[in-house]
Amino acid sequence: MWYFRLIAVFCAIAMTFAVSPRGAQAQNYTFSNIDIQGNKRIEDIAILTYAGITRGQTITAGELNDVYRRIEDSGVFETVELDPRGNTLVITVTERPTVNQINFEGNSRVRDNELRAIVGSTQRRVFIPEQAERDAAAIADVYAQEGRLAAKVTPKIIRLSDNRVDLVFEILEGDTIEIERLTFVGNRAYTDRRLRQVLGTKQAGLLRALIRSDTLIEDRIEFDKQLLTDFYQSRGYVDFRINSVNAELSRERDGYFLVFNIQEGQQFRFGQITTVSEMPGVDAQEYQDNLKVKPGVVYSPTLVENSIARMERLGIANGVDFMRIDPRITRNDRDLTLDVEFALVKGPRIFVERIDIEGNTTTLDQVVRRQFRIVEGDPFNPREIRESAERIRALGYFSSADVEAREGSSPDQVIVDVDVEELPTGALNFGGSFSTSDGFGILISFREDNFLGRGQRFGIDLSTAQEAQRYGFSFTEPALLGRDLSLGVAIDFFENENSYASYDVEKLIFRPELSFPVSDNGRVSFNYKAERTDMNRRTPREDGVVIGNEINVGEQWTSSIGYVYSYDSRRVGLNPNAGYLFEFGQDFAGIGGDNEYVRTQATAIAQTKVLNEEVTLRATLEGGMLNWLSGTSRVTDRFLLDPSTMRGFETGGIGPRDQTLGASDGLGGNLFVVARFEAEFPLGLPEELGIMGGVFYDVGNLWDLSDVNLTGGNIIGESGSFRHVVGVSLFWETPLGPLRFNFSNALVKESFDDEQQFDLTISARF
DSSP states (O other), X not given: XXXXXXHHHHHHHHHHHHHHXXXXXXXXXXXXXXXXXXXXXXXXXXXXXXXXXXXXXXXXXXXXXXXXXXXXXXXXXXXXXXXXXXXXXXXXXXXXXXXXXXXXXXXXXXXXXXXXXXXXXXXXXXXXXXXXXXXXXXXXXXXXXXXXXXXXXXXXXXXXXXXXXXXEEEEEOOOOOEEEEEEEXXXXXXXXHHHHHHOSXXXXXXXXXXXXXXXXXXXXXXXXXXHHHHHHHTTTOTTOEEEEEEEEEOTTSSEEEEEEEEEOOOOOEEEEEEEEEOSTTOOHXXXXXXXXXXXXXXXXXXXXXXXXXXHHHHHHHTTOTTEEEEEEEEEETTTTXXXXXXXXXXXXXXXXXXXXXXXXXXXXXXXXXXXXXXXXXXXOOHXXXXXXXXXXXXXXXXXXXXXXXXXXXXXXXXXXXXXXXXXXXXXXXXXXXXXXXXXXXXXXXXEEEEETTTTEXXXXXXXXXXXXXXXXXXXXXXXXXXXXXXXXXEEEEEEEEOTTSSEXXXXXXXXXXXXXXXXXXXXXXXXXXXXXXXXXXXXXXXXXXXXXXXXXXXXXXXXXEEEEEEEETTSSOXXXXXXXXXXXXXXXXXXEESOEEEEEEEEEEEXXXXXXXXXXXXXXXXXXXXXXXXXXXXXXXXXXOOTTTSTTBOTTOSSOEEOGGGOOEEOOBSEEEXXXXXXXXXXXXXXXXXXXXXXXXXXXXXXXXXXXXXXXXXXXXXXXXXXXXXXXXXXXEETTEEEEEEEEEEEEOOTTOOBOOXXXXXXXXX
C-alpha cells in the first residue's frame, strides 16, 4: 500500500544520513614496503627521491596522487603506475630512452654545427619529446630569420638496442619568401624612395641571391620602425608615429607586399632657448653661452641631447658634482616652434660602486672599460652610461652590447652591468691579377681590428704582381695610456712599374703617427716619415732629359715631420642633411736625409641634400704647394695628379711635360688646385637595382717647376693652364662594394694632355 511505500522511503533516507559521515572519510595508506619495478638505468633511491615518501609513512589518497605526479614530472619516464597492495606500494615505471646521436637531414643552407648550437636535446641524455619539439621550433626560427618562413622541421627517433634512440631532425628548408614591394602610406614630406633608403629591409632585386636584407624578418621590422622614427624626429617631426606595418602574401605565395602606415605630423623648429639655474653658486649664463644650437634650427632630440652633454661636461670641468640638466619643452602650435628651457638642477647623490663586464671571451676588460668616462667611485650619470654603451657598440667588436645599471650594496650605490657578445674581427683576403706581359700575381691581405683582444689594429698586405709589388705592415694602438690618443706605425715597400711614365719607382716608407681630439669636431695628428726613393731607368731608354737627370741622382732619403688638422661637422652637426670636412696639413723635410722642403696641402668638402633629400650636391676644393728649400726636387716629390683628384685625365696626364728625345714625361708641379662639383640623383630605375646617376664638373691646374734644372729639356706647360672637364657617373651598390663608372669629356685641355674618358673605381662617399 502507498503508506507502506512512503515509510520505506523515509527509512532509506534516514539510513543514508546515518552512514554518510563514515563514508566521507579519506582512505589512508601505510606502506611498510615499497617495491619498484621496470627501472634499469635509474636507481631505486632516485625514484624514491622523486616520489618524496618513505617506508612506514602514512599518506592519504590525495597524497598518493601527488607521488604519481612527482615521479611523472621528473621527465625521465614514459609511463608510471602506482599499485597499493596491502602494506606494499608497487611502483612500475617505463624509462625513457637515452639519445645516442643527434643528426640533421635535408639542411643545406645552415650547417650542422650551427644547428647543434641551438638545440637543447643532448646526446647520452634522456630523450624528452617536448624538448625535441621545442628544438624543432628553434630550428624553424633560424630559417625564418633567413626569410624561409615555409621551412618545416620534424623530429623523429630511430630506436636502438639497450633502450637508446637516434634523434633525427628532418628539415624541409623551402624557398625564400622575399619582399616584392615595400611602400608607405601617409607620407607627404618624403617619397617612398627616400624612406626606403632609411630602412634596413630592402626590396628584392637582381642580386637577390647575394642580398639577405630583402626577406621578411620580424626583428628587422621592429628595428626599421625605430630607424624610421629617428629619421623623422631628427627632422623636426615630433608627432610622427607608425600606425601599423602590414605584410600581405602575394597571390603566388612567393613574396610579400610590406606597407608602413605612418602619420608624419608637422615639422617644428627651435623657438626660444634659455637656461636657468636651480643650484646655488652655478651661473646659468655661462652654460647658456656654451650652447651651439640656435633658434630657428629644425628641432631634433639629438641636438637637445648634445646640448645637455656639453653642459654636463662643463659642469664636471667646473667641479660641480651631481648636476643634472632638465630640458623643459614648451610647444607653440601656432608658429610650430618648441621653446626649450635647460634647467640646471641638483641630482641624487648616487655613486658608481663597480662596473661588471660579461660575455667577452677574447676582448680584454680594459678595452670595454676605457669606453667609460667614469670609474668606480665617481658620481653616477645616466647620460654618460648611455653614451658609453654607444661607444662600446661603435667599436665593432660585438654583435650586441647591453649596458644597464642596478642598485648596489646600498641605495646610494649602483652597479653597471655590461653584457656583450663578440664578433669575429679578423679578415684574411686572397686575390689574383693577370697581365699579358707580366703573368699572374697574388694578392694577400690580413686584417685584425681587435688584435689579441686589446682593441689594437694589425694588418699585413702582400702583392706579388710584377707591375706593382707592395709589402706593407701596419699597427695601431687606438687608446695609448688608456686615453683617446691613437698611435700608429706603418711600414711599406713599393715597386711600381708605372704604365703612365718612362721610369719605375722603388719606395720604402716608415711612418709613425700620433693623433688626438682637440674639440668636439676637431682632431690633430702628428707624424714622422722616413722615406727611401729610387728611380730606375727602363731598357731601352724612354725618358727625356729632365727625368734622365733625376734618375741619375740615384737613391734619395727623406726625413720629415708633419701634422694634419681635420674638422668634421658631421659628428655633431646641426643639419642631418648637410655637413663639411676641412683638412689642413704640412710636412717639413730636412731633419736629416737628402731633401729639405715644406709641403702644404688643404682640402675642403661641403655636401647637402635637396629635393626631399633625393639629390646630393657636393663641392670639393683641394690644393697644394711645395716649397723646395735646398737642391732640386724630383718628380717623385712633386704633385702628380691622378683621376681621383682630377677626373678626365690619366695619372700625370696634365701639367708640365718634357718632350725631349721624343719622350713625353709628366713632370708634376710644385703647385696645384682643383675644384670638383658633382650631383647624385635617382634615375627612375627600380631602386632595388641599386643604380644611381650623377653629373660632375672638374676644373684644375698643375704648374710651377721653379726649383727644377730644366737645362737641355724641351719643357711645355710649365706656366700651367686650367682644364675643364664635364661628365656623367653611374653609381652601383653591389655586394662587392659601391662601384662608380665615370664617363668624362675635357672641354678645355692642352694638346699634350693624356685624356681618360672612362674610369671605374670603388666609390668613396663623403
